[in-house]
Each structure stands twice: as C-alpha cells, then as structure tokens.
Amino acid sequence: MTAMVFENFSYAYDGAEKALDGVSLTVARGSFTAVAGPSGAGKTTLCLAACGVVPHYFGGSMAGGVKVAGLDTAGSSMGELSAHVGTVLEDYESQLVTMTVAEEVAFALENRGVEHGMIARRIGEVLAQVGLAGMEDREVGSLSGGQKQRLAIASVLATRPGILVLDEPASALDPEGAEDLYALLALLNREYGMTVLVVEHDLARVLAYADNIVVLASGRVACEGRPEEVLPLIARREDLAAMVPPLWQLKFGLEDRLDAGFAPWRHAGEAVEELGGFIGARHREGTKSA
Numbered sequence: 654m655t656a657m658v659f660e661n662f663s664y665a666y667d668g669a670e671k672a673l674d675g676v677s678l679t680v681a682r683g684s685f686t687a688v689a690g691p692s693g694a695g696k697t698t699l700c701l702a703a704c705g706v707v708p709h710y711f712g713g714s715m716a717g718g719v720k721v722a723g724l725d726t727a728g729s730s731m732g733e734l735s736a737h738v739g740t741v742l743e744d745y746e747s748q749l750v751t752m753t754v755a756e757e758v759a760f761a762l763e764n765r766g767v768e769h770g771m772i773a774r775r776i777g778e779v780l781a782q783v784g785l786a787g788m789e790d791r792e793v794g795s796l797s798g799g800q801k802q803r804l805a806i807a808s809v810l811a812t813r814p815g816i817l818v819l820d821e822p823a824s825a826l827d828p829e830g831a832e833d834l835y836a837l838l839a840l841l842n843r844e845y846g847m848t849v850l851v852v853e854h855d856l857a858r859v860l861a862y863a864d865n866i867v868v869l870a871s872g873r874v875a876c877e878g879r880p881e882e883v884l885p886l887i888a889r890r891e892d893l894a895a896m897v898p899p900l901w902q903l904k905f906g907l908e909d910r911l912d913a914g915f916a917p918w919r920h921a922g923e924a925v926e927e928l929g930g931f932i933g934a935r936h937r938e939g940t941k942s943a
C-alpha cells in the first residue's frame with residue numbers, strides 16, 4: 654500500500670527556475686522516510702507539495718502530479734488533504750496560534766465541527782502521545798522549544814492523519830531535544846502505524862529509524878532506497894559524500910582497510926558488537942597460524 658506517490662512531478666515558483674524537476678517517488682504506508690540533500694535541493698518544496706500547499710497557496714507552474722492517500726493534491730481541497738496528511742513546517746512556532754495548550758489542540762477540531770466531548774478526549778489522548786500529558790492549561794508562550802515542537806505535532810495528530818510530514822523538525826532543538834523528538838516520531842511510526850516523512854539534513858539523527866532515504870539534488874531524486882543502498886552511493890559522490898553519517902564513514906573506512914563487509918549499522922551499539930566479534934575472530938585466526 655502506498656501513502657504518497659510523486660509522478661514525474663515538476664514545480665517552479667513564480668518567475669523562478671524549477672524547484673522540483675521530474676520527481677518520481679513512492680512512499681510506502683507505514684514507512685519512515687528521511688529526505689536529505691544540499692541547501693536549495695527542493696526539500697521544503699517536496700513537503701509543501703506533499704500537503705498540497707504547493708500548488709494551492711503558491712502560484713507557479715507544475716507538471717506531473719502528487720497523490721496522497723489516493724487523492725490527487727491539485728484536484729483536492731486543503732481540508733480533504735489535511736484529513737490524511739499532517740504537516741509541521743520548519744517554522745513550527747508560526748503554526749501555534751492560541752493561548753493555551755488545550756486550545757491549540759482543539760483548534761483544528763473545532764474548525765471541523767467535532768463535538769465537545771470528543772475534543773476533550775482527543776486533547777488528552779494526543780498530549781499523552783507526544784509526552785505533554787497534563788499540560789492542557791499551560792500557556793503556549795511558557796513552553797520550551799522542544800515542548801512547542803511537540804505541541805505542533807500534537808495539534809496535527811488531533812485530526813488523526815495517517816501521514817506525518819515534518820520539515821527539519823530538530824533544527825531549533827539541542828542534541829538531547831533532537832534525540833527525544835526522533836524517539837517520539839519513531840514511536841508514532843512503530844506503535845501507531847503512522848507514515849513519517851521527515852526532512853533532515855543530519856542523517857545521523859535518523860539512522861536508527863529511517864527505513865527509506867531520499868536524497869534530492871538540484872530538484873531531482875539523486876538516489877532513494879534503504880539506508881544500506883543509499884549511503885554507499887552518496888559516499889561515492891563528491892557533492893553528497895559529506896552527508897554520510899560519521900558512523901558509516903567509519904564503517905566504509907574500516908571495510909576498505911580490513912577488506913571486510915559489516916552489517917548496516919543503525920547505531921553505535923551494533924557497530925561495537927559486530928567489531929568486538931570481528932576483532933575476536935581475527936585474533937583467534939592470528940593465534941592459530943602463529
């Protein structure tokens with residue numbers, strides 16, 4: 654089952670060069686996709702196209718199409734699309750428009766005419782999901798950056814979309830906040846079956862979670878696939894090699910030097926375990942032949 658399909662999709666903002674150029678991409682339902690690429694590669698535009706803001710709120714010209722949960726984005730209203738895809742943009746604070754946490758989550762539901770008892774239940778539910786349980790009456794202005802980010806996510810979760818699209822969600826967070834945020838996205842993906850598509854320039858942050866990586870360069874898909882498919886490809890490209898996470902730079906360096914092949918490490922613990930076994934085996938071989 655597919656959550657999202659870009660079919661040879663091209664888009665240019667008014668009076669500008671193409672921001673996306675012939676993008677073909679399928680995002681599987683329930684997947685965790687990380688989108689990376691150099692500055693200006695079209696990552697934000699991809700997010701805007703996924704939720705229909707492009708083309709609905711921008712002029713410009715497009716070719717091809719985007720389907721979200723089977724709906725053609727150009728032919729569907731933003732309201733219809735938002736039932737399926739929730740979006741948290743990089744400037745997430747501008748998405749927060751009310752005084753209190755509870756009001757913020759209630760906002761989209763009230764606009765849809767959801768009944769009051771249901772709204773109250775949904776508020777409690779989504780705040781618990783994002784780790785803000787019991788904070789209904791807090792003023793939005795008094796929250797930390799990480800809590801505001803979680804609130805922005807809670808308010809899109811309130812309408813129960815199956816797909817969550819986030820543009821650089823960790824850019825304003827400290828390393829611990831970024832780690833907590835990705836743990837939350839992983840939980841929403843694994844436990845609640847949400848499809849997550851996240852723009853993240855630092856692939857090290859998503860290595861443990863992403864089952865699909867899309868690399869954009871100059872508005873085109875430079876490569877796409879599982880991390881173990883994509884990372885070796887970008888490591889060989891001078892313009893993209895800097896995006897390879899340090900753990901995988903180490904892996905590629907060791908594989909070269911030791912003439913070995915290691916498993917697709919998702920975090921340092923897996924590397925330590927495999928390297929421990931590898932060193933032990935080499936040591937035993939050495940002792941035997943001595």
Ligand SMILES: Nc1ncnc2c1ncn2[C@@H]1O[C@H](COP(=O)(O)OP(=O)(O)OP(=O)(O)O)[C@@H](O)[C@H]1O
Binds near residue numbers: 691693
């Ligand atoms: N509103 C706009 N009007 C005109 N051109 C735009 C607009 N927004 C983006 N662009 C251009 O479209 C191209 C893609 O921009 P986009 O923001 O999607 O890239 P990005 O990969 O998200 O970049 P960054 O990592 O710097 O955020 C760039 O050349 C950019 O200058």
